[in-house]
Amino acid sequence: MASSPKRPWPAAVAAAAATALMLAFGFALEPVSWLMWLAPAPLLLVVPRLGFWPALLAAEAAWLGGTARIWRYLAESLEMPPVFLVVSAVMFTGMYTAVTLLYRALARRGRHWFAFLAFPSGVVAVEYVGSVVNAEAGGEWWSFAYTQADVAAVLQLASVTGIWGLTFLLMAVPAAIATAFAPGAVRKARIGIAATAAACLAATLVYGLARPVDQGExxxxxxxxxxxxxxxxxxxxxxxxxxxxxxxxxxxxxxxxxxxxxxxxxxxxxxxxxxxxxxxxxxxxxxxxxxxxxxxxxxxxxxxxxxxxxxxxxxxxxxxxxxxxxxxxxxxxxxxxxxxxxxxxxxxxxxxxxxxxxxxxxxxxxxxxxxxxxxxxxxxxxxxxxxxxxxxxxxxxxxxxxxxxxxxxxxxxxxxxxxxxxxxxxxxxxxxxxxxxxxxVETVYGRLGDWLLFPVAVMLLAGIAAAIPGRRKAKQ
CATH class of the missing domain: 3.60.110.10 (Carbon-nitrogen hydrolase)
Incomplete structure (x- = not known):
């Protein structure tokens, strides 16, 4: 298990600020798309090295601060009721924080593969739950996936997985970066996780660049x-x-x-x-x-x-x-x-x-x-x-x-x-x-719909199970 630093607060504040800043400009109404490939990394790099309370507060600050501009837009432009905004902000911040703490628990327990897969799965789950809870108000409007809408080679993934695959990939890359430097990660796991993320990204780019789209006249x-x-x-x-x-x-x-x-x-x-x-x-x-x-x-x-x-x-x-x-x-x-x-x-x-x-x-x-x-x-x-x-x-x-x-x-x-x-x-x-x-144009997503949510749910549940401490053996 990772040890906590004696003075955790400076690291917590720096990580929360870095992630919040990148999210604020990456997940924006006119986003800087490349920031989303890095935004969670500072937070994920630090939380396994922090105690529970510094990690919790850092995650809450990062996610709430990073999405604050969106909440302001919903309040000022769409005139959403204050109660709805407060409840939604608390709900989303709470869910993102829970996913971050799940990553922390897995990384501290040495379950690095589970940590790597559970984080992007958890973020996808947050977006899906949000779309269900706020079905009347927003549908699938809230998603990190749209930040890549002008990146043609990446956007083609939506024809196979919908927005869920885009969000998963966006979150898997910074999770891989953080996990490769996580405390206690062995060399084999570091290489394997980095290679998996790189292969997924490469496959997405190859498909996006090669995908034939013939719509005729x-x-x-x-x-x-x-x-x-x-x-x-x-x-x-x-x-x-x-x-x-x-x-x-x-x-x-x-x-x-x-x-x-x-x-x-x-x-x-x-x-x-x-x-x-x-x-x-x-x-x-x-x-x-x-x-x-x-x-x-x-x-x-x-x-x-x-x-x-x-x-x-x-x-x-x-x-x-x-x-x-x-x-x-x-x-x-x-x-x-x-x-x-x-x-x-x-x-x-x-x-x-x-x-x-x-x-x-x-x-x-x-x-x-x-x-x-x-x-x-x-x-x-x-x-x-x-x-x-x-x-x-x-x-x-x-x-x-x-x-x-x-x-x-x-x-x-x-x-x-x-x-x-x-x-x-x-x-x-x-x-x-x-x-x-x-x-x-026929698409895989058009035929199969939200098929990716099933493996995402499996990976998330597996991560939750792996994070649960086992019972210690009774002393003989």
Whole structure:
């Protein structure tokens, strides 16, 4: 068993500060992706050498400090209730701390292989439990995996394991570094653990660089959001008329200068009653016909008993429209609306599907799109300015998992066009246009779902069992 230093606090403070700082910038709304490959290492290097209380406090400080910027965003931008934020912060910090103390216990008992595997398994478990507990509020929005969304070779792992494999690999590398220098680790274990982590990383990179993604034919697609200081503007107001006129002029300009096939507008731009929706949509049909561009329009529509957040398909040829209702609403901000459980709506050649913003945070919701071979998903969205990168990359990752391209228009976020490999083909804060492939790509994750959670659970339970002290033999 490792001995504790006589003056543990300076080491505890330094390790907690280093991990917290790297997490704060690595797990951020615009992350420094490479920091996540190192962030837990200082904490894991030190905790086996500390007594229980210094280790506990160092872990709590590191995890709470490292995630503080996210809690601030949820409070200020999403206006989440204080009770929810406090409970969630305590829950996540407590679970991450427990995983860190499990690593410490295993390393101090000389169970270095168990320590190496239990830590990333435990972090995956934290993310999964968080997604279950906060299912209504967040889905799979919270994950270290998204920090790698712009690292193409690593992101391809999501097509096999979903976000769980990315998180596991991200945490396994710093765990391997720390375990290789853990007190009492024998040379054979050090080499074996380092080699295992290196082999997993190398296999991921080789797969990511070699993975074939052929989606066939392309179309010209774009996402557009014009400036406005309000969402869900009543269509009977002068402000709505002015914004409609601005969209009409901009779409006409785009149609004249670009051979665009489809244009996605942002989420719930206007608010209309069901009775007035027909005549109002005729105005948009005229815009689509005049420009020759199929449109996806975000509306809030009042029905007799419910108000839905809708994405409306408006074809330029005057054909049948389609209407999708958002399935996951933001607690507090969208309590005046009703969530739908109707599932995806397919339009055009039945490989294109509609969704809305937050629905892309949910792996199970988007699995229905993969199951029905969606090749292109069209998504009005809103966002909250500071989360434009993060929320767009959560959506892009769903495309990698389920094998579809994405056109997403975030009103106060980003306009993003991406393919099934997660490559961002175009991006801007107002208008993004690109040639985007429309074929569906079969993925392992699309077929098998969260299969990785089973071996992760086995490794975590094995680590917990190995950390339990055995009964001492009775003296003869």
């Amino acid at each position: 392309t179309i010209r697609a774009g996402a557009l959001a014009l400036p406005t200081d309000q969402d869900s503007i009543d269509v009977d107001t002068a402000k709505a008329d002015d914004l409609f006129a601005a969209y009409e002029a901009e779409i006409a300009r785009i149609g004249a200068g670009d051979d665009l096939d489809v244009l996605v507008l942002s989420e719930k731009i206007f608010h209309v009653s069901a009775e007035a929706a027909g005549p109002y949509l005729e105005r948009w049909s005229a815009v689509a016909a005049a420009s020759g561009i199929d449109l996806v329009l975000g509306l809030a529509i009042d029905y007799p008993e419910d108000t839905f957040n809708a994405a409306v398909w408006i074809p330029a040829d005057g054909g049948a429209t389609g209407e999708y209702h958002k399935q996951h609403l933001i607690p507090g901000l969208e309590d005046w609306m009703t969530a739908s459980d109707a599932g995806p709506v397919f339009v055009a050649d039945e490989r294109w599907a509609l969704t809305i913003c937050k629905d892309l945070d949910y792996t199970a919701t988007m699995a229905a799109y993969g199951d029905q071979d969606a090749g292109l998903v069209l998504a009005p969205a809103l966002d909250f300015t500071v989360d434009g990168w993060w929320h767009s990359r959560v959506a892009v990752t769903r495309g990698v998992e389920q094998g579809f391209s994405l056109v997403r228009a975030g009103q106060i976020g980003l306009m993003t066009v991406s393919d099934a490999s997660g490559a961002v083909l175009a991006e801007d804060d107002r208008l993004a246009i690109a040639d985007v492939p429309t074929g569906h």
